[in-house]
Amino acid sequence: MDKNSSPRIYGVLGYPVKHSLSPSMHNAAFEALKINAEYRSFQVKPQDLENFLNSLAKKNIYGLNVTIPYKEKVVPFLQNLSPEADLIGAVNTIKVFPDKLEGFNTDGEGFLQHLRQDLKFDPQDKTIAILGAGGAARAISVYLSKNKPRLIAIYDIDKTKSEMLVKHLKENFKNVELKLANSIAQLNIGDCHLLINATPVGMKDSVPCIVDKKLLHKNLLVYDLIYNPPQTKLLALAKKVGAKVSNGLGMLLYQGMLSFKIWIGQDAPLKIMRQALEKGLEKCTQ
Ligand code: NAP
Secondary structure (H helix, E strand, O other), X not given: OOOOOOOEEEEEEEOOOOOOOHHHHHHHHHHXXXXXXXXXXXXXXXXXXXXXXXXXXXXXXXXXXXXXXXXOOOHHHOOEEOHHHHHHXXXXXXXXXOOEEEEEOOHHHHHHHHHHHHOOOOOOOOEEEEEOOOHHHHHHHHHXXXXXXXXXXXXXXXXXXXXXXXXXXXXXXXXXXXXXXXXOHHHOHHHOOXXXXXXXXXXXXXXXXXXXXXXXXXXXXXXXXXXXXXXXXXXXXXXXXXXXXXXXXXXXXXXXXXXXXXXXXXXXXXXXXXXXXXXXXXXXXX
């Protein structure tokens, strides 16, 4: 590591950016690989977003993760989008070049890598139900659709959003059966292999479980994108009926590793980043 030059800056952009685990994960990786870089949190007000994005190179910022509420809002300020970010319509990773900003989306691929590598779940020919049709559901459903599932059913409390997502997927993936569900019952969870919660329901303990226990069964993999709390009511109920379960920490890990590769150009250290995330989460939940 060259200690004489100032570190390259990376970070997460959001508003607010409370208790993000990304700084722990990326700083642990930089340290382990002796990369002279630092990962920070950038809490930027909406009215300051454009100025902030236009001054990245000047501020020695080489790359960003983007979180709520800016994943879609940053798109007009970027000069290039990867084909995946373009298809998803949202960006969670920005790479800064001297003369341009390039946008990527690693959420969907991060989810899929976790699903395949750690959970040993292959989406091909599977029946899948997704709760929610927001940014995360869009990223995930695009990547699942690329992997030839038999059927994807989508439900969102806001019907316009689920209608738009189903329409978008139908236009881009002609060989996948896509179903717009008007209720959770219409997701037909009983026939599903994979149930994904891509809504924020479960983050607060005071809110009841999003799915009735009677709909869950032991042949399901229940994947809740939420990682804090590590075990939502949905995951606890799914476990009780003998289903396989996962929270969203693995997705966070793999999307972070993919962002790291985009910025740094070398493979991210999986074990180090996983440990840093687990330690960070333990601190948050104490
Ligand atoms: P988002 O864009 O706000 O989408 C969430 C969607 O769920 C919205 O359309 C929302 O509708 C809908 N919804 C809320 N309550 C519902 C209910 N009871 N039934 C059905 N739909 C409901 O949020 P997001 O960015 O996609 O994030 C979703 C979740 O994934 C969050 O918990 C987030 O923390 C998590 N996440 C995890 C990772 C990871 O790496 N693990 C990455 C990204 C996101 P309204 O807008 O009408 O409320």
